[in-house]
Amino acid sequence: MEDGYTAMAQSVLPPDARLRELSAAAAAANHEFNYDEAMRHGREALAHVGLDPTADPREWDACVAELDPATAASLANAATTLAISLFRRSDYVASLQVAQLEAHLRRHIGDERGEAFASVGLGWCHHAVGLYQHALAHHSVALDILERSAPEAVAGPLNGIARVYLDLGQPELALEYALRGLEAASVSRHAVRDTSTALRIIGLAHQQQGDGAAARRAFEECFERSDAYGKRFALLGLGDLSLEEGKLDEARQSFEKCISLRGESVEQADGQALVGLGRVHLAHGEPELALVPLAHALERSTASGAPVDAAAAHRAMADALKRLGRWEEALTHFESFFELNQQTLMQLSDRRTQLLQVQFDVERMRKDREIDRLRNVELAHAYTDLRQLHERLEAQAAHLERLSRTDSLTGVPNRRAFEDALSIELLRFRRGGHPFSLLMVDLDDFKRLNDTYTHVVGDAVLRTAAQALTECTREVDVVARLGGEEFVILLPETDLRGALEVANKVLAIVPRKAMEAHRLHVTVSVGVATSEELDDQSTVLMRADTNLYEAKRLGKNRVGA
Numbered sequence: 001m002e003d004g005y006t007a008m009a010q011s012v013l014p015p016d017a018r019l020r021e022l023s024a025a026a027a028a029a030n031h032e033f034n035y036d037e038a039m040r041h042g043r044e045a046l047a048h049v050g051l052d053p054t055a056d057p058r059e060w061d062a063c064v065a066e067l068d069p070a071t072a073a074s075l076a077n078a079a080t081t082l083a084i085s086l087f088r089r090s091d092y093v094a095s096l097q098v099a100q101l102e103a104h105l106r107r108h109i110g111d112e113r114g115e116a117f118a119s120v121g122l123g124w125c126h127h128a129v130g131l132y133q134h135a136l137a138h139h140s141v142a143l144d145i146l147e148r149s150a151p152e153a154v155a156g157p158l159n160g161i162a163r164v165y166l167d168l169g170q171p172e173l174a175l176e177y178a179l180r181g182l183e184a185a186s187v188s189r190h191a192v193r194d195t196s197t198a199l200r201i202i203g204l205a206h207q208q209q210g211d212g213a214a215a216r217r218a219f220e221e222c223f224e225r226s227d228a229y230g231k232r233f234a235l236l237g238l239g240d241l242s243l244e245e246g247k248l249d250e251a252r253q254s255f256e257k258c259i260s261l262r263g264e265s266v267e268q269a270d271g272q273a274l275v276g277l278g279r280v281h282l283a284h285g286e287p288e289l290a291l292v293p294l295a296h297a298l299e300r301s302t303a304s305g306a307p308v309d310a311a312a313a314h315r316a317m318a319d320a321l322k323r324l325g326r327w328e329e330a331l332t333h334f335e336s337f338f339e340l341n342q343q344t345l346m347q348l349s350d351r352r353t354q355l356l357q358v359q360f361d362v363e364r365m366r367k368d369r370e371i372d373r374l375r376n377v378e379l380a381h382a383y384t385d386l387r388q389l390h391e392r393l394e395a396q397a398a399h400l401e402r403l404s405r406t407d408s409l410t411g412v413p414n415r416r417a418f419e420d421a422l423s424i425e426l427l428r429f430r431r432g433g434h435p436f437s438l439l440m441v442d443l444d445d446f447k448r449l450n451d452t453y454t455h456v457v458g459d460a461v462l463r464t465a466a467q468a469l470t471e472c473t474r475e476v477d478v479v480a481r482l483g484g485e486e487f488v489i490l491l492p493e494t495d496l497r498g499a500l501e502v503a504n505k506v507l508a509i510v511p512r513k514a515m516e517a518h519r520l521h522v523t524v525s526v527g528v529a530t531s532e533e534l535d536d537q538s539t540v541l542m543r544a545d546t547n548l549y550e551a552k553r554l555g556k557n558r559v560g561a
Contacts (some may be wrong), residue, residue: 169449196230410466418480437499
């Protein structure tokens with residue numbers, strides 16, 4: 001009967017009052033880590049005025065245009081809570097769609113600061129699926145706005161930028177921005193959350209740099225200064241660090257303590273902690289004991305739909321069962337691990353496409369609306385100027401993107417561009433069986449050449465070598481410099497026989513070009529590897545590198561295969 005009276009009371013509430021009530025209920029549920037309730041209230045608030053985050057942005061425009069500022073502000077608050085809850089549930093595409101809608105609402109009511117916070121959310125969504133360039137752009141836009149309009153709120157974008165640099169393997173830059181984020185967190189409205197995030201990134205950056213003591217101090221401080229949500233991830237950091245350092249008892253205690261914190265729903269932390277416990281038992285030489293937490297990890301990750309965590313559990317289960325001599329069961333878990341990795345790769349590709357499509361639709365709508373506004377001749381001229389500026393900025397952005405993927409000394413692709421191309425070839429190989437090969441090419445005795453003729457001459461020889469390697473290959477092949485005197489050639493649709501032909505061509509052409517250009521005797525050694533069924537990036541590179549080492553050992557100036 002009470003529910004009936006409640007429903008009756010709700011039905012007679014004015015529309016704006018009902019909206020405020022739903023928005024407040026969503027925020028309260030999110031604060032209590034009750035994401036299901038937060039999402040239910042948030043979606044109901046949007047549906048209350050007919051707003052659908054998955055609709056064409058033009059439909060948003062038509063709906064929002066009829067809202068008064070107070071109603072739009074309540075809706076924007078509900079959208080913020082919904083986007084956060086969806087993100088915590090790892091539904092990044094849905095979170096992005098809602099964050100785009102939130103930014104649209106904030107823009108409609110002239111809330112520049114709120115729009116900046118929405119941009120931070122968009123940055124984390126893009127980061128979650130590996131679109132690091134877009135993530136960095138959104139966080140940078142937010143930082144620029146907040147530094148001008150709300151300097152007390154810059155911790156969020158600073159932490160977002162730090163996390164991007166961390167995942168890009170640049171711990172020095174990650175540390176720089178995270179320390180700024182930590183300092184800014186002291187005056188933040190979300191001080192606990194921002195402090196926790198900054199300290200966790202600082203710990204991970206120190207760990208990436210090999211400074212275990214500094215990493216431990218950061219994780220311990222993170223635990224002391226976090227809410228229950230942050231404490232669990234601080235304990236995960238401590239557990240992984242202790243395991244890495246061989247401090248198995250400390251690792252076990254951290255993972256067990258992480259699991260014991262039951263105050264909120266964080267399935268991701270639970271699953272990772274259980275896998276961590278299993279790894280501790282394996283490190284102790286106790287594969288039988290490892291099976292118990294790993295089985296729980298599998299159960300939880302499968303129930304919550306977390307394929308990455310499930311894959312990690314299957315991989316550890318396979319290792320434990322193999323040590324127990326239970327070969328058939330071990331193989332079954334390894335096959336599950338491989339299948340989930342494939343599934344995750346496909347889902348990640350689909351998510352990236354969906355995210356980019358959503359962003360494209362919003363940007364297109366904004367541009368179309370701008371065109372409609374600039375109808376008279378004078379404004380049309382202004383639009384032409386804006387469009388030309390936009391084209392120049394796009395050209396500059398494209399130029400910067402090319403620079404970020406090009407080796408500045410030789411002009412050939414760099415390691416980042418090569419790894420992207422290798423990922424694509426691995427995917428083609430797994431899907432359709434299209435073979436590919438790698439050549440690891442190293443200039444023999446290059447240090448002696450540098451010491452004898454100076455680094456200026458050495459750099460010139462590297463440029464000549466890169467040009468020679470390019471002449472040995474097809475347009476579809478990728479010649480990249482990994483660093484120093486080491487190059488790699490990716491040969492799509494090429495078996496071992498074809499790879500050896502290219503390798504022998506390299507042995508002949510590089511010395512000839514060096515002699516013609518510099519009157520120097522320069523030779524190279526080449527390691528060859530061809531794709532195999534269970535390859536990933538590291539294994540195929542390792543085989544090519546091993547074969548290169550063998551060629552060096554046997555006297556250099558030869559091919560190892």
